[in-house]
Amino acid sequence: AALPQPDITGLRGVLRTALRQGAPGAMARIDDGTTVHRMVTGLADRKTRRTISTRDRFRIGSVTKTFSAVVLLQLRDEKKLKLNASVNRYLPGLLPDDRITVRHILSHRSGLYDYTNDMFARAVPGFEAVRTKVFTYRQLVDRSLRHARTNSPGAAYAYSNTNFVVAGMLIEKLTGHSVGTAYQSRIIEPLHLRDTLYVHPATTIPGRHTRGYMTSDTAGAAPIDATRQTTSWAQSAGALISTAGDLNTFLSALLGGKLTSAGSLEQMQRWWKVNSTTAYGLGLRRRTLSCGTSVYGHTGAVQGYYTYAFTSKDGRRSLSALANTSNNGAVLNTMMGTLESAFCGKRAA
Numbered sequence: 001a002a003l004p005q006p007d008i009t010g011l012r013g014v015l016r017t018a019l020r021q022g023a024p025g026a027m028a029r030i031d032d033g034t035t036v037h038r039m040v041t042g043l044a045d046r047k048t049r050r051t052i053s054t055r056d057r058f059r060i061g062s063v064t065k066t067f068s069a070v071v072l073l074q075l076r077d078e079k080k081l082k083l084n085a086s087v088n089r090y091l092p093g094l095l096p097d098d099r100i101t102v103r104h105i106l107s108h109r110s111g112l113y114d115y116t117n118d119m120f121a122r123a124v125p126g127f128e129a130v131r132t133k134v135f136t137y138r139q140l141v142d143r144s145l146r147h148a149r150t151n152s153p154g155a156a157y158a159y160s161n162t163n164f165v166v167a168g169m170l171i172e173k174l175t176g177h178s179v180g181t182a183y184q185s186r187i188i189e190p191l192h193l194r195d196t197l198y199v200h201p202a203t204t205i206p207g208r209h210t211r212g213y214m215t216s217d218t219a220g221a222a223p224i225d226a227t228r229q230t231t232s233w234a235q236s237a238g239a240l241i242s243t244a245g246d247l248n249t250f251l252s253a254l255l256g257g258k259l260t261s262a263g264s265l266e267q268m269q270r271w272w273k274v275n276s277t278t279a280y281g282l283g284l285r286r287r288t289l290s291c292g293t294s295v296y297g298h299t300g301a302v303q304g305y306y307t308y309a310f311t312s313k314d315g316r317r318s319l320s321a322l323a324n325t326s327n328n329g330a331v332l333n334t335m336m337g338t339l340e341s342a343f344c345g346k347r348a349a
């Protein structure tokens with residue numbers, strides 16, 4: 001069934017609420033066939049007072065996981081990878097259990113502990129301790145393996161950044177290139193994503209970008225400018241930079257069947273129920289909205305930036321939204337409302 005028209009007034013209200021809750025700026029872009037809706041409110045830079053723009057680049061956090069999953073599914077299409085194979089078949093000796101498969105990694109069912117639980121137990125000090133650090137994948141995995149696993153392989157869903165660090169190691173082993181090269185040649189260039197970059201371990205965002213601000217742990221204190229960071233704690237789990245327009249192009253192409261075979265796209269959408277409205281496939285989330293419509297994509301939470309990037313089942317309508325703050329659960333929750341405005345339209349009075 002055709003989607004209702006987006007609720008542009010409602011969308012504006014969601015972004016304004018995010019500002020009232022502490023975001024310096026917020027934006028959203030809806031690509032609906034050939035129609036583009038753009039919405040901005042607030043500031044990209046608290047010092048210069050520059051207004052935020054949908055042309056601004058930003059750190060997309062875990063939306064990166066969908067890019068990493070696409071590369072591995074392309075390797076599946078090229079017969080270089082089997083989803084049900086042990087990770088240790090491709091990375092001998094990496095994991096303590098041969099039963100952990102590539103599919104478990106991509107669906108957060110490996111049981112590998114999430115090292116960021118320790119790293120960011122205290123949000124701002126944790127960030128300050130790592131913001132300019134450069135980690136190897138191995139160092140991040142070793143941090144995880146110091147802890148017991150959360151579940152036996154395949155038995156439960158437990159979100160863990162460690163899984164997509166292992167995904168990055170698989171990409172580098174199976175392609176013989178860095179993840180940055182893999183993203184560039186397999187996704188960014190074919191889709192002409194001119195504002196999507198993997199610059200790790202550089203700390204700056206090249207070109208026009210919005211600054212990102214962490215809400216302080218101390219109520220009422222000034223936010224922390226988190227823009228300058230290596231994001232090395234995340235890499236293939238969260239270090240890409242992009243724009244709302246590029247993310248919409250990416251998700252529309254993915255669900256439109258342009259990035260992988262039909263079989264791999266089907267594998268990506270074998271859903272594991274997370275809660276009453278959310279399920280997780282392979283590096284892809286499905287959210288079912290209040291109007292019963294399901295949308296497909298990923299969210300991102302990296303210091304300074306909250307992202308929602310979702311598309312319709314056929315990829316014809318996509319929404320990406322960004323609030324340039326983090327460590328602020330109210331804003332993260334509020335920004336979920338952009339999906340309702342974009343895909344459910346005006347609420348019945």
Ligand SMILES: CC1(C)S[C@@H]2[C@H](NC(=O)CCCC[C@H](NC(=O)C[NH3+])C(=O)[O-])C(=O)N2[C@H]1C(=O)[O-]
Nearest residue numbers: 061062116120123299300301302303304326327
């Ligand atoms: C599941 C999420 C929300 S968290 C996960 C990943 N981001 C992280 O794991 C880093 C979280 C630290 C961010 C920091 N918060 C704290 O330090 C709180 N202790 C802040 O808000 O600035 C990402 O991105 N994912 C989101 C996702 O996939 O949607």
